[in-house]
Amino acid sequence: MTKRLNEFLAGVPMTIVGGVFLAVSLILMMMKLEVPVDPAWISVIISGIPLLYLAIWRIINNKGMSKISSALLISIAMIAAIAIGDIFAAGEVAFIMATGAILEEKTAERSKKGLKKLISLAPQQGRRIMNGKEEMIRAEEIKAGYMLRVLPGETIPVDGRITIGNSSVDQAVITGESLPVDKEAGDSVYCGTINRFGAIDMEATEVGEDSSLQKLIRMVQDAENKQAPIQRIADKWATWLVPAALLIAIAAYVFTQDIIRGVTVLVVFCPCALVLATPTAIMAAIGQAAKHGIIIKSGEALEKMGKVDTIVFDKTGTLTFGRPEVSDIITFLGEPDENELLALAASAESRSEHPLGKAIVAHAIEKKLVLKDAEGFRMEAGKGIYANVSGRDLFCGNENYLKENGIGIPQQAIDTLNLLRNQGKASVLAAADGLCVGVIGLSDVLRPAAVEMVAELHEMGTQTVLLTGDNHRTAAYFAEQAGITDVKAELLPEEKVQNILQLQQEGKAVCMIGDGVNDAPALKTASVGVAMGAMGSDIAVEAADIALMSDDISKIPYLKRLSNATVSTIKFSLFLSLLINFVAILMSFMGWLTPTTGALVHNAGSIVVVLIAALLYDRKFD
Numbered sequence: 001m002t003k004r005l006n007e008f009l010a011g012v013p014m015t016i017v018g019g020v021f022l023a024v025s026l027i028l029m030m031m032k033l034e035v036p037v038d039p040a041w042i043s044v045i046i047s048g049i050p051l052l053y054l055a056i057w058r059i060i061n062n063k064g065m066s067k068i069s070s071a072l073l074i075s076i077a078m079i080a081a082i083a084i085g086d087i088f089a090a091g092e093v094a095f096i097m098a099t100g101a102i103l104e105e106k107t108a109e110r111s112k113k114g115l116k117k118l119i120s121l122a123p124q125q126g127r128r129i130m131n132g133k134e135e136m137i138r139a140e141e142i143k144a145g146y147m148l149r150v151l152p153g154e155t156i157p158v159d160g161r162i163t164i165g166n167s168s169v170d171q172a173v174i175t176g177e178s179l180p181v182d183k184e185a186g187d188s189v190y191c192g193t194i195n196r197f198g199a200i201d202m203e204a205t206e207v208g209e210d211s212s213l214q215k216l217i218r219m220v221q222d223a224e225n226k227q228a229p230i231q232r233i234a235d236k237w238a239t240w241l242v243p244a245a246l247l248i249a250i251a252a253y254v255f256t257q258d259i260i261r262g263v264t265v266l267v268v269f270c271p272c273a274l275v276l277a278t279p280t281a282i283m284a285a286i287g288q289a290a291k292h293g294i295i296i297k298s299g300e301a302l303e304k305m306g307k308v309d310t311i312v313f314d315k316t317g318t319l320t321f322g323r324p325e326v327s328d329i330i331t332f333l334g335e336p337d338e339n340e341l342l343a344l345a346a347s348a349e350s351r352s353e354h355p356l357g358k359a360i361v362a363h364a365i366e367k368k369l370v371l372k373d374a375e376g377f378r379m380e381a382g383k384g385i386y387a388n389v390s391g392r393d394l395f396c397g398n399e400n401y402l403k404e405n406g407i408g409i410p411q412q413a414i415d416t417l418n419l420l421r422n423q424g425k426a427s428v429l430a431a432a433d434g435l436c437v438g439v440i441g442l443s444d445v446l447r448p449a450a451v452e453m454v455a456e457l458h459e460m461g462t463q464t465v466l467l468t469g470d471n472h473r474t475a476a477y478f479a480e481q482a483g484i485t486d487v488k489a490e491l492l493p494e495e496k497v498q499n500i501l502q503l504q505q506e507g508k509a510v511c512m513i514g515d516g517v518n519d520a521p522a523l524k525t526a527s528v529g530v531a532m533g534a535m536g537s538d539i540a541v542e543a544a545d546i547a548l549m550s551d552d553i554s555k556i557p558y559l560k561r562l563s564n565a566t567v568s569t570i571k572f573s574l575f576l577s578l579l580i581n582f583v584a585i586l587m588s589f590m591g592w593l594t595p596t597t598g599a600l601v602h603n604a605g606s607i608v609v610v611l612i613a614a615l616l617y618d619r620k621f622d
Contacts, residue, residue, distance in 0.1 A: 002053070010050040015098045018046035022091045029088060029596070043091030047098035048078055071097070073245055077266040080249075081595050084260060089267050089595040096606055122213055123192065126150075126157030129201065146204045150195045152381075158191050159206035166382040167198035168354065171469075172316075172518070180355060182382035182398070197353070198381025212492070245269035252589050261591055264598040268584035277573035278303075280613035285566040288616055293550040294559055301545030304527045305559065306567035307509045311457060312500060312522070314514035315468035315475060318532055318553070319482055320444040322515070324355055326363035327425060328441030332412050341438045343369040345430045348387035348394040351377045356428055357385065357396075359442055384428075395431040407431045413439060424474030444474075446481050449554035454483040456557040463508070467496045469518060496522040513556065514544075530556070562616075569616055573609045580605035 008014060025040035055071040074097050081090035123139045129147045139157045142148070147163070150156050156169070168180035171193045180196050183189060189202060192213035208214065245266055253262035282299035289296050296302050316322045329338040336344060346364030349357035350371055364371060374387035374394075383404075384397015395405055399417070402409060413429065416439050420427045425443040429436060454464055465486040466479045475489035488499055500522055503510050512519070512526035523529030523544045531544035532551045548555055584601050587593045593601060 006050040006053050009046050010098060010102075012102055014046050015095070015102060018043040018091070018095050018098070021046075022088070022095050025088050025091065038087040040087040040091035043095050044078065044082070044087060047094035048075075048090065051075055051078070051094050051097055073266075073269065076246070077263075077269070080263045080266050084263050084595065086263070086595040089263075089598065092600075093267060123155045123157040127154075140208065142204050142207050144204055144207055148202050148204055149199065150189075150202065151199050152195060152197050154195055156189050156191060156193050156195060156202070158204045158208075159211045160189055160202040160204045162187050162189060163201050163203055165198050165200035166380065167200050168196045168382050170194040170196055184382060196381075197379065248585060248589070256589075256591065258591065260594060261588055264588040264593050264595050265585055267595050268581060268588050268593065268598040268601065277577055277609050277613070278570050280610045281566055281569045281573060281616060284613045284616040285562055288619070289546075289559065289562060292555060292558060293548065293552065294555055295547040295549055297545050297547075301528050302563055302566055303570070304509065305511060305546070305563035306565075308462070308511040308528060308560065308563070310463040310465065310503055310508040311511045311513060311556070312465045312467050312503070312526065313484070314512075314519050314522075315466060315470055315478055316444060317515035318513055319450050319466070319478060320446050322444060324359040324426060324442040325445050326359060326440060327443040328420065329438065330416055330441070331438040332410060333435065333437055336432070336437065338438075339367070339369060341430060342367070342440070343371065344389055344392070344394055344432065345396050345428070345440055347372045347389045348374050348377075348385060348396055350374055351387070352379060352385050354379075354385075356426060356442055360396075360428065360440055392432050393434070396428050398427075399429065402429055402431050402436060405431075407434055407436055409436055422473055422477075424471075424477035444478070446478055447553055449552065450482045453554050453556055457560070458483070460557065460560060462560065465499075465503070467491055467499055467522070493518045493521050497525045500525050513553070515551075530559070565619065566616060569613060573612050576612070577605055577609055580608070 021039040021042035025038055025043070028035060028039070051071055052075050055075040058071065074093050078090045078094050081087070081093070125136050125138055126142050126146075127134050127149045128137050128142070129149050134149060142158050148157065148160065152167070162183055162185050164185060166182070166184045169183050169189055170180045171190060183200070188205075189195075189200075190213070191206070191211035206212070248269070249262040249265040252265050253259055279299060282302050285302055286296045286299075313319050326342070329342055331338060331341050342360070342364050346361045346369065349360050351374055352358065352361075361371070372389050374389050377385065377387045379385045380397075380401065384395060384401035386393070386395050386405075388394070395402055395407060399409055409429070413436050417427050417429075420439070420441045423441075423443070425441045428440045428442065430438050430440065457464055463486070464484045465488070466475060466482075466484045467488050468475045469491055470489060472489040475487050479485070479487040488495075491499070496519070500510050500512060504527070510526045511528040511530060512522045513530040513532075514523055515532035519531075523531060528546065529544035530546045530548065532548055532553075546559070580601075584593065584598060584605070587601075588598055
């Protein structure tokens with residue numbers, strides 16, 4: 001009951017009510033009008049009761065010096081002001097403290113939806129094969145050694161090894177790879193990944209809590225639990241503020257024999273400006289970032305971003321767009337030419353559901369080529385497709401697929417394939433009427449802003465690292481294009497986490513930028529996680545501290561400059577608030593201030609801190 005009452009009184013609506021009555025009290029006081037009951041009493045009750053409750057709770061439950069908090073100091077000042085009849089001063093310090101607490105709470109809120117979404121990806125059932133028959137069983141009933149069948153479009157229920165069949169598996173949830181990976185007998189598959197095309201039989205190897213997806217979920221949970229809440233600066237300093245305030249107040253009374261001076265010292269000593277310094281600067285910076293399409297979820301993230309010296313990038317969907325596009329069309333025999341080869345391949349692929357086939361068709365349409373009907377279309381999952389176009393037998397696929405169909409691969413084609421692989425590109429060989437006539441190279445596309453963005457970060461003294469689940473050649477190719485020299489490739493989610501932890505152990509303050517579900521543990525583990533918000537997965541966005549809603553990575557240097565400025569502003573505001581308090585204490589000691597005028601000076605100091613922070617909102621950081 002007491003807790004619910006305090007939560008109600010400390011909420012935004014009641015705090016606003018308290019502020020209104022405090023303002024009425026000030027107006028009456030300035031107009032020298034007397035009323036039977038000072039309206040400031042309402043502010044004292046609304047903002048003071050939760051403050052007093054918090055101070056007492058910490059004295060009873062906290063250990064050691066943490067019993068002494070800013071709430072205790074302000075409660076003492078509030079009670080002292082009431083004791084001498086200055087209700088406005090009591091209401092003012094309680095109201096300012098309540099306002100600061102609300103601001104800080106709003107900036108520190110974290111979303112918990114991401115973990116729930118990640119858990120929802122866990123498969124619920126699997127298709128067990130026993131005695132030649134199929135039966136659906138719950139995922140938790142699957143044991144190592146069970147034989148399972150996964151049909152096209154189904155999610156693989158546990159980690160395992162393919163025993164029969166070929167397919168292409170979308171592993172983005174685990175590795176972040178932009179393209180489905182061709183799989184055949186003997187290859188490993190992961191829980192939570194999607195079988196796109198052919199039916200496969202597999203043997204379960206890692207099940208339950210040992211599966212890849214469950215490890216991913218566990219890593220996000222662990223990283224979430226390691227995130228410590230922000231300790232308010234005023235509370236950090238309260239261990240010496242409270243004794244200092246009491247000693248100075250007592251000294252003021254002893255030396256002057258004036259209880260008013262002692263109470264005034266307590267009122268002006270209250271760390272309200274300290275309480276406001278951090279949250280107001282952060283709120284202004286969050287508003288500034290929002291104008292640029294950047295959502296910052298907490299003040300802690302903004303403060304930490306200002307200290308970051310190493311930024312780690314995922315590749316697919318972060319540095320690149322995460323979708324394959326035709327990059328090369330190479331013919332071997334002079335006939336057909338490039339456009340004819342593209343038109344033939346696109347016609348044959350027009351019925352394909354494979355991402356590479358779709359990309360070839362899209363490129364042909366973009367070039368306004370005429371596609372012809374494909375007859376006799378058939379696809380072999382993980383290998384390629386066949387179709388008859390205008391009487392010509394066309395095979396499009398990998399080397400093995402063409403060889404299996406009796407088509408020789410000329411040395412020129414082999415050399416071209418090796419060149420494309422070294423550039424991190426995928427390749428589709430095209431054969432017409434039994435002859436290998438060309439190859440179409442496809443590649444993910446580097447974001448245009450990536451090169452300049454990385455260069456700006458380097459100029460700011462920030463180290464850049466690429467961590468990706470893609471193969472070494474692809475990673476090296478795109479890292480070189482972007483200007484990143486530190487590259488780690490073919491990483492599973494736990495290996496990305498290990499690399500970030502290693503950087504942190506070396507004393508680095510690490511920011512991770514990613515977009516996929518597989519990036520969620522790394523985003524949580526890093527000091528600051530930044531997700532691509534427009535095209536990135538919901539889970540990555542929820543796991544991150546900051547989201548780029550337009551996927552514009554050119555905003556990263558801006559974000560770093562904004563964070564640096566925020567930290568500097570907070571430090572300056574803290575210094576200024578301490579200086580104002582020091583001057584006010586001297587004035588109180590000399591008798592130049594009363595509790596009421598002291599409260600007004602104290603309030604003016606808080607307003608100055610807020611105004612300084614507000615300047616962040618309109619400052620230019622581009």
